[in-house]
Amino acid sequence: MKENASSIIAVGPLHPLQEEMEFFQLTRDGEKVTDIQVRISYNHRGIEKLSETLQFDQIPYLVSRICGISSASHPLAYVQAVEELAGVKVPEWALYVSTIINELERIHSHLLWVGLAGHFIGYDTVFMCTWRYREPVLDLLEQITGNRNNYGNVRVGGCREDIPDGMESKILQELALIENKTEMLTKAVLDAPVLHARLKGIGVLTKEDAIRYAVVGPTARTSGVDIDVRRDDPYAAYPMLDWKVITQPQGDVFAKAVVRLLETLESIKMVRQAVRRLPRGPIAVEVKDIPPGEGLGHVEAPRGETFHYVRSDGANRPVPHKVRAPSYVNVPLFRASCIGADIADVTITLAAVDPCYSCTERMAVVDNAGKIALDFDRLLQLSREKTFKIARQMGRPLPGGIQCDG
Amino acid sequence: MVLDVEQMLRPVAEKVRSIRAARDRRWFVDCPVQYVVPVCRFLFEQVRLRFVISTGVDAEGCFEVLHHFCHDGSGSFVTVRVCIPDRSDPHLDSIAPFMPTAEWIEREIQDLLGIRFDGHPNPKRLILADDWPEGVYPLRKDFKP
Numbered sequence: 155m156k157e158n159a160s161s162i163i164a165v166g167p168l169h170p171l172q173e174e175m176e177f178f179q180l181t182r183d184g185e186k187v188t189d190i191q192v193r194i195s196y197n198h199r200g201i202e203k204l205s206e207t208l209q210f211d212q213i214p215y216l217v218s219r220i221c222g223i224s225s226a227s228h229p230l231a232y233v234q235a236v237e238e239l240a241g242v243k244v245p246e247w248a249l250y251v252s253t254i255i256n257e258l259e260r261i262h263s264h265l266l267w268v269g270l271a272g273h274f275i276g277y278d279t280v281f282m283c284t285w286r287y288r289e290p291v292l293d294l295l296e297q298i299t300g301n302r303n304n305y306g307n308v309r310v311g312g313c314r315e316d317i318p319d320g321m322e323s324k325i326l327q328e329l330a331l332i333e334n335k336t337e338m339l340t341k342a343v344l345d346a347p348v349l350h351a352r353l354k355g356i357g358v359l360t361k362e363d364a365i366r367y368a369v370v371g372p373t374a375r376t377s378g379v380d381i382d383v384r385r386d387d388p389y390a391a392y393p394m395l396d397w398k399v400i401t402q403p404q405g406d407v408f409a410k411a412v413v414r415l416l417e418t419l420e421s422i423k424m425v426r427q428a429v430r431r432l433p434r435g436p437i438a439v440e441v442k443d444i445p446p447g448e449g450l451g452h453v454e455a456p457r458g459e460t461f462h463y464v465r466s467d468g469a470n471r472p473v474p475h476k477v478r479a480p481s482y483v484n485v486p487l488f489r490a491s492c493i494g495a496d497i498a499d500v501t502i503t504l505a506a507v508d509p510c511y512s513c514t515e516r517m518a519v520v521d522n523a524g525k526i527a528l529d530f531d532r533l534l535q536l537s538r539e540k541t542f543k544i545a546r547q548m549g550r551p552l553p554g555g556i557q558c559d560g
Numbered sequence: 561m562v563l564d565v566e567q568m569l570r571p572v573a574e575k576v577r578s579i580r581a582a583r584d585r586r587w588f589v590d591c592p593v594q595y596v597v598p599v600c601r602f603l604f605e606q607v608r609l610r611f612v613i614s615t616g617v618d619a620e621g622c623f624e625v626l627h628h629f630c631h632d633g634s635g636s637f638v639t640v641r642v643c644i645p646d647r648s649d650p651h652l653d654s655i656a657p658f659m660p661t662a663e664w665i666e667r668e669i670q671d672l673l674g675i676r677f678d679g680h681p682n683p684k685r686l687i688l689a690d691d692w693p694e695g696v697y698p699l700r701k702d703f704k705p
Contacts, residue, residue, distance in 0.1 A: 365608070365610075367660055387585065447582075474618075478613035486660060486661060486663065
């Protein structure tokens with residue numbers, strides 16, 4: 155197909171008031187996707203360049219702003235890289251504090267994804283309920299760090315703030331509620347015939363493709379690739395906790411939902427163990443100078459491995475600082491999982507990678523003449539209609555299913 | 561599990577200059593410019609390491625490109641380091657033809673540091689705006705905003 159720039163711009167994917175800029179252009183033949191082009195970097199903020207102008211101890215606050223929803227993972231990966239190059243040993247309790255914050259982040263991120271996935275296929279009750287139970291997690295994070303996002307709680311050598319005294323019982327109490335609701339939701343998903351019919355075999359990423367595209371996180375684990383930085387290259391307090399890596403072999407959207415729900419339950423288990431750990435201790439050591447050298451840090455963020463590479467020439471600023479977020483390697487696989495797919499399945503297939511809500515929002519279908527044939531709203535509608543159709547054919551109501559109260 | 565990178569790299573031993581363990585589970589492999597493709601290809605296709613990302617550095621006297629790989633079984637990083645001495649027209653063989661994940665990062669390094677990747681399947685701009693001037697590379701040391 156010849157690229158027709160004017161027809162792409164007309165969709166308005168570059169609207170600067172919306173969250174993130176990413177543009178997907180699908181080419182279709184009838185109901186099938188024949189090609190997909192992704193364009194990124196409409197809103198490149200030059201964080202790696204900015205980082206070279208800041209001191210080592212200022213950078214955690216910069217990198218926590220790379221991503222609102224993974225704002226604990228980036229600084230942790232960064233400080234691990236710096237601590238590695240400076241040979242810093244972090245106090246044990248600080249490792250537990252980091253673990254608690256990172257796992258609370260995973261819980262709220264996965265719940266957010268489950269809600270959006272529900273919305274994309276017409277289950278708005280799921281959307282409302284998961285977001286209802288995501289709130290207490292954000293409240294906990296606010297009480298611990300002072301912020302719902304952009305926690306700014308790690309620094310080179312440990313943590314900035316400890317878990318406030320007396321917070322343990324509050325955390326345990328909220329976790330019990332979230333665990334109960336997540337279990338209920340997991341059961342509802344596993345028992346819903348309409349969901350099985352709608353999501354199984356959709357957007358399949360084979361194990362071979364997952365390895366070839368070097369994808370990470372839940373996207374890899376749902377294609378049977380058993381990788382998880384928390385276990386493979388242990389950091390924070392993960393080696394001291396009892397938990398397991400969740401994998402599924404199928405590689406479809408259904409498997410992605412199951413893995414994220416089960417991972418949420420594992421995270422709840424981890425936070426509970428970490429919170430109960432006693433006695434507490436110091437939360438940081440002072441780090442004076444960063445010697446010349448290089449360090450690599452990686453962290454299992456909710457979407458997969460977040461990687462930071464830091465080099466020091468002995469001054470107080472990095473030269474250079476490289477950041478790689480998980481979506482950078484997860485997004486290109488769309489070519490593997492979308493080409494040949496049904497148009498109505500594209501929104502949920504793209505969303506299943508959890509690139510970001512806004513990533514899927516900026517999407518258009520181009521017909522063979524290069525005209526915009528379908529915009530995002532229409533694609534979302536197609537996706538939802540397909541679920542309703544399946545439900546009708548099976549003679550089942552669209553489930554409200556879970557109760558939001560309590 | 562401990563990864564023995566020297567043993568692992570034996571089949572391409574004559575194509576690497578040095579192998580160094582910076583610390584536990586962190587390996588750096590220096591590779592001459594002309595062998596970057598066979599060495600990376602060997603690591604990706606034969607040893608089945610996971611490609612993580614590449615870093616471009618405007619270093620003292622040369623441009624460095626680091627291809628970071630991860631051996632997940634042992635949690636080890638293997639970084640292939642290449643120095644490109646030619647500052648007037650820096651270029652390096654592309655690893656994207658056999659590793660689709662490297663496609664974006666090579667375009668990014670091309671935009672930000674001005675290193676060309678020979679044989680790249682789609683060497684268009686990725687990061688910089690369409691109206692950004694040619695020949696101005698924001699991550700170079702001599703860049704003045």
